[in-house]
Amino acid sequence: MNWRLLWEIFVLFTRVAMFSWGGGPASLALMQREATHATWMPPGTTVLVPWINSAEFADAVAVGNALPGPIAPQVSAYVGYKLAGTPGAIAAATGTVVPTTLLMLIMVVFFFGVKDSPAVKSMLQAVRPLVVGLLIWTAYDMSLTVFGVKKLGWMAALSGGWDKVLIVVASFALLTFTSVNPVVLVIAAALLGFIVYR
Numbered sequence: 108m109n110w111r112l113l114w115e116i117f118v119l120f121t122r123v124a125m126f127s128w129g130g131g132p133a134s135l136a137l138m139q140r141e142a143t144h145a146t147w148m149p150p151g152t153t154v155l156v157p158w159i160n161s162a163e164f165a166d167a168v169a170v171g172n173a174l175p176g177p178i179a180p181q182v183s184a185y186v187g188y189k190l191a192g193t194p195g196a197i198a199a200a201t202g203t204v205v206p207t208t209l210l211m212l213i214m215v216v217f218f219f220g221v222k223d224s225p226a227v228k229s230m231l232q233a234v235r236p237l238v239v240g241l242l243i244w245t246a247y248d249m250s251l252t253v254f255g256v257k258k259l260g261w262m263a264a265l266s267g268g269w270d271k272v273l274i275v276v277a278s279f280a281l282l283t284f285t286s287v288n289p290v291v292l293v294i295a296a297a298l299l300g301f302i303v304y305r
Contacts, residue, residue: 112147112191113198119145120183120202125210127179134179134203136241139164139248142186159186161252168249173293179203274299 123141127134143164146155159167164182171181180200187199221227251257254264254271265272274296281287 108194109150109191113194115145115147116187116190116195116198117202120187120199121206123183124179124203124207132178133238133241135168135182136245136248138179138182139245147190158190161248163189165249165252172289173297175290270303 119141120138123134123138127137139161142159143157143161145158147158148155164186167182167185168178170185171178174181180203183199183203184196187195187197189195191198254268256264258264259267278292278296281292282289
């Protein structure tokens with residue numbers, strides 16, 4: 108067992124969790140940036156390779172969205188498992204959940220004394236829109252992989268991937284203008300993919 112790699116997995120996902128605001132989905136931008144830039148040396152090789160690439164990260168988000176529960180531990184477990192099997196998944200999920208849970212337990216004691224503080228309110232005023240920016244960046248970066256923009260360019264990717272654009276537009280419209288549960292959309296998309304892209 109590669110204890111150093113497990114420690115690096117734990118530390119990276121702890122860092123992501125500690126510097127993410129706005130919940131699990133908001134942490135995905137930082138998680139993607141960190142995990143796709145981290146490198147390791149697989150057993151039997153002498154070459155450093157990325158922990159995960161953008162396409163694999165998009166797969167992790169898709170699988171995580173198809174499952175119940177919070178997205179951040181699911182995506183981190185996916186990355187950890189790819190690197191070091193079950194121990195890697197445990198190290199990643201533990202790094203994502205345990206340190207921030209302990210911090211939350213400590214902060215709960217103090218938060219109710221400062222939650223109405225002008226300083227705390229003013230900091231949150233800036234952090235909330237930052238979270239929106241992080242989510243938009245994550246969607247943009249994932250779209251480069253999903254549509255194949257890096258290989259084909261925007262025009263060729265969108266004209267050749269009109270079916271994927273249609274799925275994006277339909278899902279956005281349904282979530283915006285109806286009360287359909289996102290789980291229903293994930294299941295419907297999976298079935299559509301099974302029928303059309305198999």
